Amino acid sequence: MRIALSTIGSRGDVQPFVLLGSALRARGHDVWLATTPEFENLVQGAGLEFRQLGSFGAGYVEEIMSHPRVQEALRRGPSMYRMAMAAPRPSAAEQLAFTEAMVASAEGADLIINSNLTRIGALAQPGVPWCSVSAWPVTETAAWPALGAPEWPLGGAYNRFTHRAMGTLEWLVYRAGVNQARRASGLPRAGFRSPFRDDGRTRPILYQFSPQIFAPPRDWPEQCHVTGYWSDNTRWEQSAELTEFVEHGAPPLVTTFGSSWLPCGTDLLRATLDAVRATGHRMVIIGGPAADIPDDLDVFRSETADFTWLLPRAAAVLHHAGQGTTAAVVSAGVPQVVVPCYADQPLWARRMHTLGVAPAPVPYAGLTGEKLAAAVRIATTDPEIAARAMKLADAVRGDPGVEAAADVVEAYADSVSR
Known part of the structure; x- marks a missing residue:
């Protein structure tokens, strides 16, 4: 099976994908990882094929995080929405180019595995099954409010509302760029209902943290997989x-x-x-x-x-x-x-x-x-x-971790192939 992995961010965002790719490659799959160019050596050093996300260049994260308005927003508090409002925004052309780069990086794949920030590319990839990896809980639940929402003690209905509201806002940010890319691929426009609501229901979502830290709530659907931390205990050189x-x-x-x-x-x-x-x-x-x-x-x-x-x-x-x-x-x-x-x-x-x-x-x-x-x-x-x-x-240390994630990927690929 040919598997395309796609992620962006810091090393902490990329390293887990390298570990998952290595586990899948060890099982005989053809695996490549698309990310930003500063991680090319990390990817290739693990024996994986590296694909660059188009012209999405090195230093993007540094440019955003070092911006004075972003730094001032963080001094006021940890709100990621205040931070997002303070950050320089890419133009419509830049957003489209990035979406198209994600589509191109998955060319030839039988299955695509995305992060939260790159799953928009799969929405413009006709006929290719995909699933997502998340480093924090994003699936709707009555057990707690959505990340970034006020933690008011208003019960399960409020908590579910925050997930729907945050998910809708997220989708509205991406929808226009996704639809431009879908038109280029001959696909119909996506509607206002967020397609990410199906993560964990019609396709797996892999949570790369330990159930000892966050146990999955009872109302999560069965395709939500809390695998344990993804670690290989690799030793690093130090002075x-x-x-x-x-x-x-x-x-x-x-x-x-x-x-x-x-x-x-x-x-x-x-x-x-x-x-x-x-x-x-x-x-x-x-x-x-x-x-x-x-x-x-x-x-x-x-x-x-x-x-x-x-x-x-x-x-x-x-x-x-x-x-x-x-x-x-x-x-x-x-x-x-x-x-x-x-x-x-x-x-x-x-x-x-x-x-x-x-x-x-x-x-x-x-x-x-x-x-x-x-x-x-x-x-x-x-x-x-x-x-x-x-x-x-x-x-x-008793969690199965990345091997459990690889099991889920293989089972999902087998189910969609049938």
Whole structure:
């Protein structure tokens, strides 16, 4: 079977698709991954064919996230809708070109697997079955409101309404561009009902998080698959200096803010250094903006690290609650301090606190070194947080993960072929 995978975003968005593609390739399928050019080496290094999403060039995410209006919006709060309104908008021609690039990247595929941000391309691909991957819950339910909606205690009817409303707004954003591409393919126009409402019903949706973190609610349809985190525990090279720093001293704090470094880095780094000074901990900082570290702080900086080795050796991990980073920290079994900045990060930050593996989140909006230091003290001194973190890690490691996702893909392909 020829399988086209398509995704955009940061490394945390692309890496899971690489793992899924590798699992499917190991089962004998012909697999390629279409994404932005900065991930070409990552894709090809896994033995997968790389296809670029047309002229959708490197640096798109950086351009959006470094925009002053976006950065100011994030300082006011984590609302992804406020952030979207602040971001530069592509023209109608650019939107059409991107949709057409997604269509072209799947040429020759028997099955297409999309992310939330690339599934619009499948709507202009006549006759090819497709399914989606999501890093956060998007299926309608009475159990909780839609991501980004007010969390008012108004019951199941309200929660369902928020999912319908958010889904309708999302579809209205994409509909015009999708219909332009559909006309070019000789397809009829799509109506006002969002086709994404069928995800999990007529076709699978693969949720790449653990049911230990978010158990599927009873009212989700059977084609919603919460597989467990997608991880292969690949070891990464890291400097001998980093290894020596960690091994010769008390367990350090580890700070890794991933994709949030770009829009929020200066403020995050300042608060982090203030918290180190206030608490007296050693610290490893992964990534972040260029800045001099004061000589009185015991801090080691590195652009990369082997998280499989490093995170279990941390006194606590300070992170942004990106889904991929959260998966790595949960699997490491150590206390967490979470600073959510935007998008789905507040969702995962709240879950970490609810599960008892982190103190209350310290939101980026209003962040100070004093607030961060207070959370660090709780995370590193409460033995129950450490015990719960280890117990949760043991449970998560038992999830089938990416192999379960590959099983679903093969079963779906078999069903549509019949």
